[in-house]
Amino acid sequence: MYNATDGHGAGLQRGGNAMPGKQKGQVVNRPHGNNKVAEHFRKYYQLWLLALPGIALTLMFAYIPMSGLVIIFKDYNFKDGIFGSPWVGLKNFEFFFANFSNAWRATKNTIILNLFYTVFGTVAAVGLAIMFNEIRHKKFLKVSQSLSIMPYFISWVVAGGILRALLNYDGGAINNLLVSIGFERLDFYNDPKYWRVILTLCNIWKSAGYNGIIYFSTIAGFDTSLYESAQVDGANLWQRIRYITIPLLKPTIIILFLLSIGKIMSGDLTMMMSITNLSPMLLDTTDIIDTYVYRSVIGVGDFVMGSAVGLYQSIFGFILVLFSNWLVGRFDKDYQLF
Template identity: 45%
Template sequence: MNAIGRFLKDVIKNRAMLLFVLPATVWFLFFSYLPMFGTVIAFKEYRFSDGFLNSIINSKWVGFDNFKFLFATEDAYIITRNTLLYNIVFIIFGLILAVAMAIILSEIVNKRLAKLYQTGMFMPYFLSWVIVGYFTFTFLSMDRGMLNQILNFFGFESIQWYSEAKYWPLILVLINFWKIIGYNSVVYLAAIMGIDKSLYEAAMIDGANKWQQIRRITIPMLAPIMTILTLLAIGRIFYADFGLFYQVPRDSGALYSVTNVIDTYVYRGLKVTGEIGMTTAAGLYQSFVGFILVITSNYIVRRFNKDNALF
């Protein structure tokens, strides 16, 4: 039997499983692989008025001019710094909090109560950033915000939260964790549920307390999935959550020094100048740096433990 015949036989044999992965395959094909052909726009003077295909084929080749335009502004350092620092905080502390939350939920004896807590922490993930932005505004509004009312009650003056940049790094970090920690902890909670219970029983027989069981059994068993998810997060370290940095601060110009990231900068530039080439250059730059970081991080992990590496 030739190669084509064997391939068709395998397809027929595994047709049920292939149907399950078909929707995801189509999604990745249209939204991840086909757009790769458009990366050439980053090196051309794209004009949308000429049509999509005609512009890609016939547009003037400008080389790295779009990249120069992206980083020629004085905001280049600010947006790169903000994107990197926020994501570093999200990756490190997000990992710690998600693992801690999963361990706490797994230790709750009353499983119905544990499911109630899990659902309560999981729900914020499904709220859009527009809604979260309005929730935040109800707390931080200058006139009727809850926080200012509390400050006034204790004799302090109201704070113009949307004009004071120094408060927003902490505000954005707290809001991001509130929204995603419950969702991220689900993966670790599932991994904890899969750990062999006999390991804990043996540890209890040997006299290990609960903290020693967590430190010697739970965390080492979670190490592979923690490493993989961290590597994937490092690959997107140059990407920022647009909704968090645009909707929550309500696009306040006074806060740009701490809320402006690459994604919001590109969006504002696209609205004002319509430079599609510059936008594509920013996306290519983010993807390229993320690719290098994933390869480098995975190489470092493989040097210490091949089993925990992504590939």
């Protein structure tokens, strides 16, 4: 006998046994939102305990200090403290935008240089990682990795001294080479047109080895059977790189690219001071936001102005990350950060 339901909602099972059903006006108890949250914490409490130190440190060092951003909109003095100092609105931003042409030049140079660093640096790092992957001699691989990462641990001050020995007008190695083959000397330190290329090469020299090892670690995790199958099918080295290595590296490249976009409005003040010595002759192509702020406030000693520009850099960078993440999602949502 099949199940049936009478007019009062009582179900009948095989054999005529009555099965209670939902009666008219009966309230069905469903778990509330709070109960679901409590159940979640009871179920995963061990994982939350593991995550607790990280959450606490993030709150302590990343979010709680944000309350200090109020200092940007105040005429801060030590006597009254952060919350007792008078409000001045956007006055602390005025020094940066007062000379709009200089502010625009610094912003433009910062974006252009960081784009150069990101694009060409990524190409160099990926190329280095692929080269490491093709080295079969283990000792030679270790030596190559050590030599490539060594510049990462050299300070910009030392790098600036090395560069000056290469580029000096009198006695520089490059100028001596140019003269020896019949060309005129180049006055690198008085001509700004060379410096976007020079700074990009310096950045690649210092960071490509470190980033290359990150990409190499990713490649080392790829399934080697893919390469073996491709080789059996007659694929040459370039085809294996083009159709296996690079597509599999794409998620890592995109994630690191999106993360670097967040820093596109920030510059390396130490690098600029060591490499260019903040030479007035080179400002057209080397004056970034950090050097502009440094030159503007060094005589005043007002660190609040520097904090104001830091907020400007952070907001601009955050907007660029959101836009880049959205743009990536238009092509493939699997590669989005969030």
